[in-house]
Every structure is written in structure tokens, then in C-alpha cells.
Amino acid sequence: MCKKRIMLPMLDHILAPLARLLVARGVVFSDLVERLKGHYVQAATEQSEGKTTDSRLSVMTGLQRRDIARLRAFEHKQPKPNPLTRLVALWQSLPEYSSDGAPKLLPRTGDAPSFESLARTVRQDVHPRAMLDALFASGTVKLSQDSVELVQTAYVPLAGSEEQLDYLAANVGDHLAAAADNVLAPHPPHFERAAHYTGLSEAQIKGLQSRYDAAQMALLEEIAQDAERLKAQAPAGAAQRFRAGGYFFSSTENANEGPTND
Numbered sequence: 001m002c003k004k005r006i007m008l009p010m011l012d013h014i015l016a017p018l019a020r021l022l023v024a025r026g027v028v029f030s031d032l033v034e035r036l037k038g039h040y041v042q043a044a045t046e047q048s049e050g051k052t053t054d055s056r057l058s059v060m061t062g063l064q065r066r067d068i069a070r071l072r073a074f075e076h077k078q079p080k081p082n083p084l085t086r087l088v089a090l091w092q093s094l095p096e097y098s099s100d101g102a103p104k105l106l107p108r109t110g111d112a113p114s115f116e117s118l119a120r121t122v123r124q125d126v127h128p129r130a131m132l133d134a135l136f137a138s139g140t141v142k143l144s145q146d147s148v149e150l151v152q153t154a155y156v157p158l159a160g161s162e163e164q165l166d167y168l169a170a171n172v173g174d175h176l177a178a179a180a181d182n183v184l185a186p187h188p189p190h191f192e193r194a195a196h197y198t199g200l201s202e203a204q205i206k207g208l209q210s211r212y213d214a215a216q217m218a219l220l221e222e223i224a225q226d227a228e229r230l231k232a233q234a235p236a237g238a239a240q241r242f243r244a245g246g247y248f249f250s251s252t253e254n255a256n257e258g259p260t261n262d
Contacts, residue, residue, distance in 0.1 A: 014176075025165075037063060038074030045072075079170040082163060083123045084134060084155045091118060091150050092221075093228035101225055103150040108132070108143075115148045153221050174243045205250045216246040 022032060044060040045052050054068040061068070091103045096113045098104055109116045109128075119128035132148065135141040140152045157163035175192075182188035200208075223244055 037061075037067060038071050039076070041068055041071040042074055042076060079166040079173070082155070082157075082166065083126060084131060084140075084163075087118060087122045087131060087135075088140065088150065088153070088155045089224055089228055090121065092153065093225055094118075101221075106148050108146055108148055153217065170243070171245055175245070209248050209250065212246075212248050216248075220244065220246070 040061040040063060041057060044057045048056060048060065050056075054065045057063070057068045058065045063071075091097050091106075092101055097106065097118055104113065106118065107114045111117060115132060116128045119126070119131045123131075132141070132143075135155065136143055138152075138156055138158055140150065140155050142149045142151045157167060178190035178192055182190055182192060227242075
């Protein structure tokens, strides 16, 4: 009971932005509760020692046994992989489409190397023109009469789009999974660090954010290129995955607190 009293108030910092997002997207509370029940049953099943009876799962989750029986078939749906992310990565790593990591200017259509051939490499079931339109709308590429130029090193979906929500689910989900593993494991298995300070001006924050954005993007580009090279050398059946990311958040909340850092 003591652990629960400590845990629940700590959830407010996680639940507040989640509730804001869900209300803005029209997700009613009953739908969230039903989804959360499934995750509770799944988590209890994974953590249960011995036989996972409905009664045992009911005790662990606080859910009624009739809910347990119904939710045993719950499936945790992973965010859909985005082919445009893969396309942009290959454009900067495959030797026929890049030079020392710098993406080449590609003709729109024709044999390799062309945008059409690169798009076909990524997905056979999606028309290259559909990929090109999405990349152009997001500002990732620039078009001339017969060629395509990559002007952003990463694909960033349009604000509010379903694709952006998929990225949010994948990025925040993996970050929270890493943090939870670090809390539950005897020794933290994942790198997770942050610096946080108060008492700064808006101009100072902008300067720090600019430095952070540039350094983080350079590191992510280097990691992505190395990962693409290693992927080509990986043994058959290799199934490990990773996600490395970063964020920079600022607000005027807690402005009266003293300076702190991690």
C-alpha cells in the first residue's frame, strides 16, 4: 500500500500531457479505460509466477474475473513502421544514392539511381509518386522539373498527422519502457540522462536549445549511418532493434525552484 501511495502522485507528470493529447484528439475516458485494462492483464500475465489463473490475475490487477477472461486475448499493437524514414536513411547510406553520406540529386524516374528505384527498394506496394508527394509536403525534399533533392536528413511527418502520432507512440513508448526497465531491474540496463535548470531567460533557453539540437542531430545522423552499415553485415535472422533519441523541453513552470541538474 505504501508503494502505491508513493507511485500514484508520481504518475501525474506522465498522465497530464497524455490526458491533454487524448482530449484534444477526441478520445473519451471510457475508451482509454478499456484499453488500459488490456495492458494491465498483459502486464500481470508477464509478471505472474506460476500458473496464471483468472483469479490470480484478478488479484494482481484489481479487475473482475469476467474482465480477465475477456481480456486475455488482448493484443498490444506496435506502431506501424514508416517507409519514408527508411527511404531517407537509404538515400544517405547506399553508395549508388549518396557520396560519403551526402545524398545525391536524383532523377524522378528511371533506372537506378533514381527516386523511383529507391522508393521501389523500400516498398513495392506503395507507388513512388505517393512517397514523393508525402516527402514534398513535409519539406523533406525539394523538386525541380525532373529531379529530386533531399534537403532534410530525417523525415518529419506533418503536425497532427496519423504518422506523427505513430512516431509519438514509438518514441515515447520506448523511452518510458527504458525508464521502467531502469526502475525495475537490479542494475539500470539503459542509458537515460537529462540536464534540467530553472531561472533562465527565454533568450538563454533558445541559445541552449540551438546548441543541443545541432549536436543531437549530428550524433543521430552518425549513429544512423553506422547502423545502416552494420545492418548490411548482420547475420541472417538477427532480430535485435534499438531506438536512440533526444528531446529538449522548456516552459515557465516551477520558475521559483532553485537550479537543479541530473
